[in-house]
Amino acid sequence: MYKATIVVRLKPSVLDPQGNAVKGSLHSLGFEDVEEVRIGKTMEVWLDTSDSALASERVEAMCKKLLANPVIENYEYELEEGA
Numbered sequence: 001m002y003k004a005t006i007v008v009r010l011k012p013s014v015l016d017p018q019g020n021a022v023k024g025s026l027h028s029l030g031f032e033d034v035e036e037v038r039i040g041k042t043m044e045v046w047l048d049t050s051d052s053a054l055a056s057e058r059v060e061a062m063c064k065k066l067l068a069n070p071v072i073e074n075y076e077y078e079l080e081e082g083a
Contacts, residue, residue: 001046001047001048001049001050001081001082002046002047002049002052002055002079002080002081002082003044003045003046003047003079003080004044004045004046004047004055004059004077004078004079004080005042005043005044005077005078005080006042006043006044006045006059006062006063006067006075006076006077007040007041007042007075007076007077008040008041008042008043008063008067008068008073008074008075009038009039009040009073009074009075010038010039010040010072010073010074011072011073011074014072014073016037016038016039018039019036019037019038019039020037022037022039023036023037043067045059045062047059052079052081055079056079059077059079063075063077
């Protein structure tokens with residue numbers, strides 16, 4: 001069994017209105033030193049396989065087909081065996 005921890009974030013060139021809203025709220029709470037906030041999402045997916053290459057291939061396919069929009073988002077993942 002493998003656990004994939006997948007992180008999806010907007011590409012640096014894409015505006016992040018949610019991040020800007022959080023930044024504004026942090027500033028209003030006295031955290032003026034916050035320079036930038038980017039919002040992303042983290043997913044954990046468990047795969048029932050003992051083959052790390054297959055697990056990686058499956059996670060790549062999931063990200064490309066559903067979990068990330070490659071036009072505006074980047075993704076990265078880590079595989080953890082035996083999770």
